[in-house]
Amino acid sequence: MHRLIWLIPLLPLAGAAINGLLGRRFRFSERLIGAIGVGSVALAFLLGLAAVYSYGFGGDPRLYPNPYVTSQDGAFVYNWIPGGAVEITQGAPERERAAAATTTGGTGSATLTGINPVQHSELRAGGATTLGSTRDPAGLGASAARDGMPNEHTGRGSLLNVEWSYQLDPLSSVFILIITGVGLCIFVFATGYMHGDPGFYRFFAYLGLFMFMMLVLVMGSNFLMMFVGWEGVGLCSYLLIGYYFDRQEAGDASRKAFITNRIGDFGFALAIAAIIATFGTSQYTDVTTQASAYPIELIGTWGIMSWIALGLFVGACGKSAQIPLYVWLPDAMAGPTPVSALIHAATMVTAGLYMLARTNVIFQHSQTMMLVVAIVGALTALFAATIGITQNDIKKVLAYSTVSQLGFMFLACGVGAFVIGIFHVMTHAFFKALMFLGAGSVIHGMHHEQDMRRMGGLKKYMPYTYWTFLAGWLAICGIIPFSGFWSKDEILWNAASTTYIPGGWMLWLIGTIAATCTAFYMTRLVALTFWGKERFLDVTAGGEADEAHAHAYDEGLKPHDARLESAGDRPHHEPGEHVGAAHDVDTMHGAHGTEHAPHAHDEHDAHGHHRGSHVPHESPASMWVPLAALAVLAIVGGLVGIGPAFKAITGSEHPGGRINIVNWLDPVIWNPTTRGFGKEHAEEGKGHAREGKGQKEKGKGEDGEGGALLASNEVIIAQHAETTPGAQHEGTRSEGAARSEAGSHTAAGREATSGATTKTATHSPYGDTGYNLAHEAEHALGSHTASEWLFIIISLVVAAVGILLGLLFYVWKPHLPGVWARRLSPFYRASFHKYWIDELYGALFTRRSMDASRAVYAADSKVLDGAVNGSAWLARSLSRLTGAADRYIVDGLVNTIAGFISRLMSPLLRAAQTGLAANYALLMVFGLVVAVAVFFHRDILSMLRSMFAWVAF
């Protein structure tokens, strides 16, 4: 089935094409559109499941730890950009230094080629012998290059050939399942939520297109494909945020998102260019292989890897809404709620995380950039969480929560725990999609009310939504054993114990505070929405947003039909209501014209939809069933990543073999200590290595996964050595080296993780990173597990504190928020106004750029046009001058002579000119006669002579 992965993105695209191209023309019913959309995504999901199963659990040793690219066995390949030879201009000195280091130092060079999962890349590169020798990152190749040919820094070439092929590896398979699985739930939800929308087909076409683009993003086998998907999801995000294009704020928000993302994309594009200039290829497999050979750039050095990482990080900041480019995400909530759930919470915004994990080799080569990633992530987590506390729009709260959680993910990546970052992506996708959809259900049930101050007590009216929402709430707060706990706790633990960057304890502190805030504002959200007094009975309907729209409509800024189609964040046609002419009449008769005009209801007759008297109702099954599915995932989804602290219960640090996401993702992650891929396997496989090697592929014991893996790696080394023509004599040596290297670095790993030594950082390639909170705790408690438990308890306590504070403020003592808001007025106002960041950007960038445009316009109109006009004036005066000279001097002369001649000749010539065409033709014939006469003049003359002679006789 893994050979069929190219179908996975194609299915949603086909669905989108059918819906988008045919839906309007043939007036597809909503049922049909929904069936096409949901069906295509469901098929893609099933196909993804089957593909991942056959890839990871099919028993084929060639597959799992190695990435599977569809071009390698011809399952799907298209020569997208047949580029040809390119010169590699960047990174030569670093590469030479690295080669020198690996050959002279002799550490890890064989392991490098051995554990590297992409050995086929060299074979596929074409021109294998010449290019292979210069591109071979191993000491082998470098030494050969040194011996064989002069050491060239320039003129190194590569065959750049960008193919369109899909890659299935642990990372992309996780994302495929998240995207299609969560996407399926959201599609189903959307069929209920968007019911009655005139743009139903359009919505599902956009959503399907988005699925396609997102799948291309995560399944592409090279950076250019990722870029295509990257821009594609940006486009779809733009289209879907601006889905209600008749609303000013939706249009503004979509433009804001698009432009903000462009800033990030610029960095990403630069990084891709740098990658191609450095490695001569854009294929992930080749890039990761080659990047492994570069030296690690510690803080204080800044080389090509740091540059690339910087560009990539700017791109990730834009897409994943990190400081300073996060501003678009909260505004993006102007789109329909399923879009917020799918794009702006579960999938697209995690594309930055995907990129970070995909290029973890490059990031891990730059300690500076790791630090930057971690700091930005932590600050974003805290910053957004504090804003989230004071927001009143239910979707805005969730939006800031998303930004905050993305910050947590970045923090995880920055401290080197890429696997945990992706783990959090997964759990976050579950619970955040759940909460967004729950919010959508609430909004739907409240008739487009988004202001939490006008909700309350919805528990009674919307039981399914309430109970599922509770699961998401507990998950995001980090309560054991809900999914959010496992990932967030791991992030905080990794922040505290990181040896990648200095200052981990500060990041841990920030993260912990952010986690407290998260628990607080989420409790606030739940309390305001589902518990307490039913405030919607007191206040009239219409949230801030709705009032704004109504105002805009009243001012006549919108076309008339726009009024009928949307209000709030979605059309105000209710499920089952008749949409047609009668409704139009009703609406026009309605007092306000936009809001809840009295109209006929089929199934909601029980609810008065009149202004000020609406009563919430539970959403239909198409909406709460996906909620239930996501709730189950939000509860148990974290169990795939149970941490090592629970070893006593589960019997293993990472139980479950490949089912455990940590083990599953491990082959993707580069290990700076061993300079190979897969840290956990190397560590866990210690002691099992021999056994695994003895059993070859049969070693599938309960704990033997890692060992088997290592063994299979070694087998692949041997195979590689045999199949590579130029390296046959190196085969045995590299295998031996690999084995000994495995032994040595597992020894180092044992040392590092045993907890007996205090300063394991001495073994870290990142040098001494200073004070390490986790290690201190470990030292104090005397046990590694105990320290882990300490941090678990801390995170549980802060979550509980946050929840209790929330309960205190919003359930037990509802007057407290007002009191404290007054007491902490500056902070409250800062948070409520989102720290005035939008205003700051407006003043700093938007206005400045407009000023700049005005200045440019002024310069253009004054200077350039002035120059043009001036030169024109100059030319005109000059021509006037010469004209005068011409007229009086030259013309005078000419006229004198011409007048003289014409007086003489004109009577003659005038007579010849009759103006009759026949006369002129006659002259032509005369010429012809003359020509004949001239031609035969001799004969004519002789004839004349003889005639005269005859006459003379």
Next chain:
Amino acid sequence: MINLFASAPGLLLWQEAATSRSEVVWQGITNPDLSKFLVIGALLFIIGVAGVLTRRNIIVIFMSIELILNAANLNFIAFSRYLQDTGNANAVAGQVFTVFIIVVAAAEAAIGLGIVIALYRNKETIFVDKIDLLKW
């Protein structure tokens, strides 16, 4: 009559050969050859020229031009045939040329008649001596 100038140098020779002259003429009539074709072509050509020179009606002038072109065609065909008989490999080129002349004549007629119509619409006349804009 046709062979009036058959013996090129002139009337002297004609008188000398008087005995066989009628024979020669008769043979020329009973066995027309290339020269007869050329003579017919020349006559048609001159008729065309005379038409162009004398007629006022622009349409008839166009017809005369067609006549001239056809005379040229006749010459081409006759020479083509003659050269074919002498075994010239490229003799058929004359016929090919004729095809092109016909094409050009058709194009010329189309354009010319278009001009005639435009002219008639603007000047209300088809007589060339009424159209003397050349002498302003």
Next chain:
Amino acid sequence: MKDKRLFIHHSAFIIHHFFMVLSGWEAVFFWVFALAAVVAGLLTIMARNAVHAALFLISTLVSVAALFILAGAEFIAGVQILVYVGGVMVLFLFVIMLVNVGAEERGGEELFNRPKQVAAAMVFSLLLVVGLIFAINQGWAGLRERDREEAGERLARRADAERRLRSSATGTMKISEDTQRVGSSLYRYGALPFEIASVLLLVAIVGSVLLARTTKQELAADDLPPEVLKEVARDEPEILTETGSS
């Protein structure tokens, strides 16, 4: 002078054995069609009625086509009739119907140019007749002189080649391969002129269409909106009323 006499005698003797000589019924038809062509040509330029002139021209063209057949160019003869008689002359007739030639027919207008012009034209034409016939005879004599030697051999070879041609169904005629040769020569050596000729025809079509349009048609063809047409009709009504076919 002696050689000239010999020449005449000799030519009279060999005249049956020279290239491209018609004899028998062919000679009769040649004279019939030649005379028809010349006479019809004369009538063409002398006819009072333009329609008659066109019909006479058609006669001339058909006669010339018959001469083509006698010269062995059957394909060109067909083209002549199809294109000239079927196409060009019909076009002429249409144009004659479009323009007003009534005055000339009724005798209200002079047929010919002013007398001086006609007289000069006649003089020149006669001079041309004399000159051309003289030139033709001169040239023909030289040509015959040049080709006389090899005539017998070439004619024999040609007769041999003609004998090998396939017979027609009635058995009285041979199927000529002339047209084949024209075709292959046209597309092999004349491919570029052929393409140019096609472009010429296209240009002629477009040009004649443009030339023949009325102001009204031009306005309509330029996709003018009806309001503009109305404006034009209000401001300059003469533009729209002016047509070429009235």
